[in-house]
Amino acid sequence: MSEKLTDIFGIDVFSDAVMIERLPKKIYSALKKTIENGEDLDPNVAEVVANAMKDWAIERGATHYTHWFQPMTGITAEKHDSFISPTSDGKIIMEFSGKELIKGEPDASSFPSGGLRATFEARGYTAWDCTSPAFLREDALGVTLCIPTAFCSYTGEALDMKTPLLRSMEALNKQVLRILKLFGHTDIKHVYPTVGPEQEYFLIDKSKYLKRDDLIFTGRTLFGAMPPKGQELGDHYFGNIKERVASFMKELNIELWKMGVTAKTQHNETAPAQHELAPIFTTANIATDHNQLIMESMKRIANRHNLACLLHEKPFAGVNGSGKHNNWSLVTDTGRNLLDPGKTPHENTQFLLFFTAVIKAVDMHADLLRVSAANPGNDHRLGGHEAPPAIISVYIGTQLEDVLNQIMKNGEAKSCMVGGKINVGVHTIPELYKDASDRNRTSPFAFTGNKFEFRMVGSSMSVGMANTVINTIVADVLSEMADELEQAEDFNLAVHDLIKRTITEHIRVIYNGNGYSQEWIEEAERRGLPNLRSMVDAIPALVTEKAVKLFEKHNVFSKTELMSRRDVLFDSYAKTLNIEAKTMISMAGSQFIPAVVKYTKILADSINSVKEAVPEADISVQKELLIKTSGLLSEAQSALQKLRDLIKEAEGIADGEKKARFFYEKVKPAMEALRTPIDTLELIVDRELWPVPTYGELLFEI
Structure with missing residues (x-):
């Protein structure tokens, strides 16, 4: 199996190895200078690359190419063109020019x-991003x-997620090198x-998905009562993967590996029917591209298994929703992680400077981080007891907290806590080396060993916008x-003073406790940390004077x-809720209320029939049900009209x-x-009359 994996990994990527094999040395060298050093791309180089890319793609069965870009919808877009070009004798040849590689023209x-x-x-333009390798995708087409590609307007403004991300990476590189x-x-x-x-x-099962308009139109259930069992037993988390899901995961991995996505970890998540996939780290722009590929592949492959993949942040009320933990770090071209503290972080001045720079950046620009994670679905998740609060804080762990406390108190740190060992009390199990600090799942921005995990x-x-913001705010602090x-006369003295200051x-933004607690909300307010509870509250942060200047x-x-x-964000919020509200109106008016009316008729007929057959019979239960159901029906109708x-x-x-x-x-x-009222009625009305699959059927019958 390992040999097969090594054979297929990256087979559908126009990778560095493919370029070395297919490009003349001078062309390859020139392209690498553009990729690695940001030098301008020579059109003549692009012409040769385009021809080699076309030949490689055709050999692999390709008939079309597309400029794959990421507009402000948050998903990807593409327009396909074939390689064919007619000849004078009525036949065709396969062509692909450097001009076609470099620039496309989708409707802007x-x-x-x-x-x-x-x-x-x-008019708008797509422009080749040579830093992210081209790849082949095989599907029904x-x-x-x-x-x-990047996507910009005729007047030059960025219309996508990629262009600002690439700009922020250049800005960060410049300041880190200084x-x-x-x-x-x-x-x-x-x-x-x-x-x-x-x-x-x-x-979830595709056939059940197709019976719910709310899932089809909005990606989440707008109605639904909790079943008797949810996630309270913790039995789904890291549990045995069901056969049907395992089959999906296997095909997903293979397809991702072929496209060069380093899919690494897979497991069941906390909520029933919830799962997770995590890749190995790569550069921010490629990671952003790969995450889009992961989401697209999940949806496409799920369909092949008669499954529906739900990526909404809160598809089911009452159980955990889904996030995307964004693990961010800084790595040099020599392979060094600048956020690796080493074994003696108290002596690692360079690490401490970068570490405190990130902390300052988060404190100064918490509002921008919050808006970078804002969408209508996330409003259902942030602040709940399953995800980070809307308050931005930084978890650093006890080891680094101790080091920073020493620096603040004494001007320097002379020691650091060490991890030690754990003996589990079984002779056949070896002693375990434990980390110097625990982890904190409730922190929205947590340091986790050699990286920061933005969990919002x-x-x-x-993840394009989140990383654009992180890159930019860190670059700004490093610039200062x-x-x-x-300008310092004594660098060593100045750098230690700067770290301490x-x-x-910015110590106020560090919090190692329970981010879910009410006490933290109150404490954060005392510290003056912003608490932007909704997307609508967060959006204005984009256009403050401070943000524009930054x-x-x-x-x-x-x-x-x-x-x-x-x-765009205000418009997206309004349109999303408008679609959800109209879907609720449709479902309540044409499905739920008619079903309840039918049920009340059955109750009323039962009361009359029993009373007629046995006048002295006790019909209080039927009457009580009818009164309760009719009351909830009236409440639902009133809410529907409002x-x-x-x-x-x-x-x-x-x-x-x-x-x-x-x-x-x-x-x-x-x-x-x-x-x-409709969720309450679901627990009363005869199951045979209820018009849509219930939470129990959606979450557990797969």
Whole structure:
């Protein structure tokens, strides 16, 4: 099996090994300089690369190519073109030029742009991202050559997730190299943010999925009562993987491995029917591309197994939702992880400087981190007792907390805690070496050994924006640090003073306790940490004066691009809740209420029949059920009408922010008011009459 895996891994990737084999040495060398050093791409090089890429793809069965890009929808987009070109004798040849490789022209007006493109301004461009390798995807269309690209408007603004991410990586590289130069590392030419996004998801039976309009139209259940059993026994977590799911996972792994995705870990997650896949770390832009491939492949392959893959952050009320833990670190081109503390972190000045820089960045720009993880689905998850709170804090563990406390108190740290050993009391089991610090699942931004884990990102989201923000805010702090240290007369004295001052000024953001507790919410308020509870509350952080200054300084976003993203997010929130509300109206009006009416008729007929047959019989149970059911039916009908009225009122609101706030403050509570009586009725009405599969059927029958 291991030999087979090594044979198939990356077989569908136009990888470095393929380029070495197929490109002339001078062309390969020139392309590598562009990839590794950011040098301008020579069109002549692109022409040769395009021809080699085309030949390789055709040999592997490809008939079409596509510029694969990531617009502000948060998912990917593609337009396919075949390699064919007609000849004068009525036949065809297979062609692919450097111009076609470098640039594509999709419609820019039909994607979310926040006003950057109007309907009549349709031109937009996709541009080849040579730092992320092209790959082949095989599906019902056949084999398609997919070329990762950036997407920009005719006037040059970024319309996608990739362009700002690449800009932020350049900004971060520049500032990290300034710091490393001060420490004497002149051999390091490039530093990359590396990312490993863990992906949580649900799998349910496809036939049951197709019987629920809410799952089809919104990705989550808008109605549904909890079954007698949920996740309380903890028996699903890391449990034995069911055969049907295992078959899906096996095919998923193979397809991902062929496309060069280093799928590593798979297991059952906490909630029933919930699972997780985690890849090995790679550079941030490739990790972002790979995560999109993972999500797309999950949905496509699930369908082959008569399963539906749910990536919504909260598909089922009452059980854990799904997140995407974004593990972020900094790695040099010489292979060194700059966030690895080593065995003696108290003596590792370089690590402590980068470590405290991240802490400062998180404290100064918590609002931007919060909005980078904001989508309508995540509002159901953040702040619940299953995911990080909406308050941003940093967990650093007891070892590093002790080191920083020593620095604040004495100006330096002279010791650090060590892990020690664990003896489990069984002679045949060896002693275990334990880490110097525990882990904290409740922290939204946790240091986990040699990386920071940003745990707030929603399961359906691109990790592009989160990493763009992390890269930029860290770059900004490092820029300030470099400005100060480059002017210092005594570097060693200055760097130790800077570390002490940084942690002293930003200690408030460090919290190693229970982030789920009410006590922490109150403590965070006393510390002055922001608590942006909803997406609507978080969005304005994108266009504050501080944010605009930050992103423009590092050429990551212009003010116009930030305003467009603000408008896209407000619009997305309003449209998402509008779709959910209309789906609820449809389901309640055409499915649930008619089913309950039918049930009340059965109850009423039963009362009359029993009373007629046996006048002295006790019919109090039937009467009580009829009264209770009729009352809930009336409550549901009233809530349904109110929701209809609110949706009609929302149609007249033109301003994007006002509309989003209307949905958050008015429509969302009305949706809950409609759900409550119907979920109660589900537990009363005859199961045979209930029009949709229940939570018990969806979560456990697979």
